[in-house]
Amino acid sequence: MDSEGETPLPPGAPTSSLFEVRHTPHSGRAVFATKDIAADTTVFLGEDLTLDVVLREYRREVCGECFGYDRGRELGVRDNTVGFAYCSEECRNRWRERVGELGVETWKATEKLVKGRSKEDADMVDVGLPRPKAKEIQIAWEGSAGQAALIRIAREGEVARDTNGTGEAVKPTKQHRKAVQKALLQPISPDVLTFCISGILWKYNNPDKWDHVLALADSNTPYHNYDDLRAFVRSYLHMLAVCPLPLLPHITSETIFLLSSRDSHNSFGIRSLEDDGSEFFGYGCWPSASYFNHSCGPNIEKERIGREWHFRAGRQIRVGEELCITYLSGEERKLNRGKRMKTLKGNWGFECGCERCEEV
Numbered sequence: 596m597d598s599e600g601e602t603p604l605p606p607g608a609p610t611s612s613l614f615e616v617r618h619t620p621h622s623g624r625a626v627f628a629t630k631d632i633a634a635d636t637t638v639f640l641g642e643d644l645t646l647d648v649v650l651r652e653y654r655r656e657v658c659g660e661c662f663g664y665d666r667g668r669e670l671g672v673r674d675n676t677v678g679f680a681y682c683s684e685e686c687r688n689r690w691r692e693r694v695g696e697l698g699v700e701t702w703k704a705t706e707k708l709v710k711g712r713s714k715e716d717a718d719m720v721d722v723g724l725p726r727p728k729a730k731e732i733q734i735a736w737e738g739s740a741g742q743a744a745l746i747r748i749a750r751e752g753e754v755a756r757d758t759n760g761t762g763e764a765v766k767p768t769k770q771h772r773k774a775v776q777k778a779l780l781q782p783i784s785p786d787v788l789t790f791c792i793s794g795i796l797w798k799y800n801n802p803d804k805w806d807h808v809l810a811l812a813d814s815n816t817p818y819h820n821y822d823d824l825r826a827f828v829r830s831y832l833h834m835l836a837v838c839p840l841p842l843l844p845h846i847t848s849e850t851i852f853l854l855s856s857r858d859s860h861n862s863f864g865i866r867s868l869e870d871d872g873s874e875f876f877g878y879g880c881w882p883s884a885s886y887f888n889h890s891c892g893p894n895i896e897k898e899r900i901g902r903e904w905h906f907r908a909g910r911q912i913r914v915g916e917e918l919c920i921t922y923l924s925g926e927e928r929k930l931n932r933g934k935r936m937k938t939l940k941g942n943w944g945f946e947c948g949c950e951r952c953e954e955v
């Protein structure tokens with residue numbers, strides 16, 4: 596419950612003796628100090644990483660488990676079958692344990708698909724391009740339903756033949772197999788595929804925590820542009836075409852859309868720890884850390900240590916003050932008010948109402 600005991604806390608929201616999550620009139624839920632907090636106090640650890648994406652171009656340099664990075668040196672432990680590198684055997688074992696046997700098989704199948712194909716991921720997201728509207732998004736996903744159904748039958752027919760040897764239950768025809776071939780011939784977007792696989796596997800392995808993701812602030816227009824939307828729809832069909840059969844019932848367009856709709860307003864960049872985070876390796880979603888609003892003059896400093904976010908008071912904080920981090924990267928923090936506002940609107944979709952911006 597929040598302080599007035601009226602609204603239940605969203606599942607997965609952070610709890611502490613130092614702060615509470617409350618609703619605000621203009622910026623959704625937010626975190627407020629329930630006592631004075633001395634500068635440098637660690638106020639929260641966000642350990643609940645759900646899905647994460649290490650961009651393809653960094654896969655040899657950034658550990659797939661702890662995101663360790665050594666100024667661009669290729670890491671010592673590589674697993675080419677799954678397409679990840681690790682800083683140690685320990686990290687590799689942890690990664691395997693976390694994703695589970697089905698996860699390893701899924702990453703292997705994806706890597707086989709991606710290897711040797713030309714890739715279609717855009718290098719940078721151009722925030723100037725128009726975003727697909729909600730209706731257009733709905734139409735695009737609905738447009739994939741027919742092919743998705745044919746692929747499922749083609750793939751599940753494999754099970755029917757495996758189990759009873761007769762193919763009586765389901766008989767995939769040429770039409771079904773063609774749907775698989777058509778999907779496989781479509782351009783591949785490895786980073787979008789990684790997002791979808793990481794999210795679906797996380798949900799498969801943590802069904803009891805799905806409501807933590809659903810409770811997050813959402814966007815019904817989460818795609819950056821039309822290419823981005825098309826890449827997600829293609830990745831859905833790619834997954835249906837290659838993922839291990841037990842995962843198929845979990846790969847749905849609804850789940851993939853929900854992952855994007857929550858990630859859109861809540862993901863944290865995974866950046867290098869030196870040089871003001873100038874290298875952007877990828878991103879991830881930590882639901883408990885997603886209740887801290889943004890301020891252009893934040894009182895909370897955040898630092899990533901491995902797979903965790905550590906939140907520390909950057910100065911003395913008084914009881915009742917809102918605890919805010921910044922969503923801006925190192926360079927963006929130096930921009931003037933107008934440019935900061937534009938960046939926040941473009942990347943996050945909100946008009947910044949923080950004290951620093953309101954004061955001007």
Ligand SMILES: C[S@@+](CC[C@H](N)C(=O)[O-])C[C@H]1O[C@@H](n2cnc3c(N)ncnc32)[C@H](O)[C@@H]1O
Pocket residue numbers: 621622623624625811812860861885886887888889890943944945946947948949
């Ligand atoms: C990571 S979430 C933060 C928690 C969110 N308020 C909630 O209710 O779940 C980011 C969203 O919070 C809101 N928000 C965060 N900082 C804000 C700010 N300075 N001004 C206005 N809205 C803000 C925006 O809607 C933004 O998309």
